[in-house]
Amino acid sequence: MTSTNNAPHILKALSAMQMEISETGLAKDLPAIDKSGKELYKARGIDAVYNLLSPLFGKHGIVLGVNCLKKEREAVQTKFSIQYQTFLTVEYTFSSCEDGSKHSITVFGEASDHGDKGTAKALSMAFKCACFQIFCIPVCDDPDSTVHDKISNTDYTNSKQNMRHSIVRTDNQAKITRDQEQHLGGLLHQSGQNIADLLQHFNVQKLGDFTIPMYEATLQGLAEAGITQQAEPRITQQQVGILENAFKQGGWNPRKLLAKHSVNSLNELPASAFESTMNSISKFLQEQQVINQQPHHNQQGMNNNQQSQQQSRRQQNGNYQRNGNYS
Template identity: 30%
Template sequence: MEEKKTEKKNIFESIAKVMEDIGAVEKDSTNEQQRFKYRGIDAVMNALNPALVKNKVFIVPQVLERTREERKTAKGANMIYTVLRVKYTFYAEDGSCVEAIVPGEGMDSGDKSSNKALAAAFKYACFQVFCIPTEEMKDPDADTHEESEKIEYATDEMRRKFISECARIGKTKSSILEAIGGTTLAELTVEQYKVAMEGFRKTPDKTVA
């Protein structure tokens, strides 16, 4: 007797079945600084994984765009701010698929800003594609950072002017950079440049013997 083959579900049927199996994802994590509850990426993964496996759905991410900025907190700490534009492709067992493109943002003082941006993008892609029940979605991350400002670096023209002024007063670039709290000419900020220019204006030309 010939065994009857089971028809493979397409992605639209599969997503509907995943939605049935997921249910609600509770807010099981707490932001320690602002004391609000949120749905962590682990909770979303734990709820999704059994439903995805059962219904033979898998997800492939692709980062389409990435922007990174260095910012400073109000206390002067350096933070890396990353924004990713990520495409997630949801595949069913018959090979059919749908795509979702979402942004993700992350901020970290080390090397984890891209990781955080990916986690945020994935979490909200799944929230929206699978319509995961949620009361609100305004608190995406566990971390809360102080308000920060973007660092503006000096232009090539500013650096040339800086070098010219150092030569005019007979001082080395390194000595002036140290005086204004800078490190290297390549990392000269606009704010440091303004401080240096104010000092240059008050300094006479080097006396030629």
Template identity: 25%
Template structure:
């Protein structure tokens, strides 16, 4: 999970607007050696760019710590292994920001180990800060005429579980600051969703509330 620090300002509303604008990112890339599907960093960038540009959010990375070592494969070849702890600072146009610290691991036989580690850290920082929705690919045997209902049912269960999970302190801080920026009352939001506190709010409620709040103008 990302370790976050915040500086108050427009960044809260900007992030909620980006969240409302982005679409799901599916597992569209295939690992050729091991055959599994994964979500590539290019897919994440392509999904995020229009929303980041529209709502004036940009991301600045800073490597906090890096570890490198050599490992040998079963065939005796040398692989370079890199672990990077990186702070990603999400800015908006008033200078306010949110920090997210994630760890990326990368392995390569040439000079790309650090690049891979940075890409992984960036991808998961974006997934966690923007709560990017995901869609699961079909089974690797998906080209056979198997019925699609089981995979859809499993996908729906995953979505329901995510929507019913409680929100963390960062999301509580985000919604409270957004409510304040709109000049609304916290009690009216809690009453609307039938909860006594933001700690009792589920992710599904929070996500819906942030989308609704994004349609309100900021208070004068």
């Protein structure tokens, strides 16, 4: 009786690749160096994995597809520095060029970085994990042969006290509203946070580009720093126009008003500043009107005073005449 292998071609191709890889394996020849230049261990780099698998994918007619199912970022602030950890859930699909059959696996990738390379590193780790698992790529030494020093209870306690976590979920890409942008801007100004550094951290151009997870993560970080006061609403565009017109008519420069509220433009003024500013302008205009009218009142006062003095002199002259005294 003859048996027929009806397995999809993609499984046959992957099995053939695994057979070839098992003959050579992939050595750990990439040294991991710490800041002092000391070699900590050796690993298999992503470039070595590419060099090993790329020709085999072509030889066996396999096309690789990738789909990032979920992404999370976490800011880890220690006593001396801050790192950004990226967590990915990635689905890899191996497709056969012969019959279109597919085989998919889901893996996780995690990486730490001081800048914006966390996603790229996490993808590299996810791909290496997928390939190591599906092809069972052998190594030249036992990865568990290195014995690491144990951490003391004191060091562990200190690390927990000096660490702060804030999770940023980036699978929700909805942007924040204008009110949320103003609220966040007010809190950042209150905290003295460098907004440019924050924008660079999240790789956006302005606060209005923040997604809801970015907004929530920043609020959480500010709250942990003790910045929880609600930002006062800003004046409306109509109120800004009224102020601009008032300053223009009076020939005034608003820089003192801006300095008083520590803002750079009228648009950033708090809502409460509008009424008080308009009251001050109105009071100033009334005082100016009184001053402009003051010469007229002085002249009238002088005329009344002169008339009073003339009348008094006439009365005195009449008395002098009656008493026979002449001046």
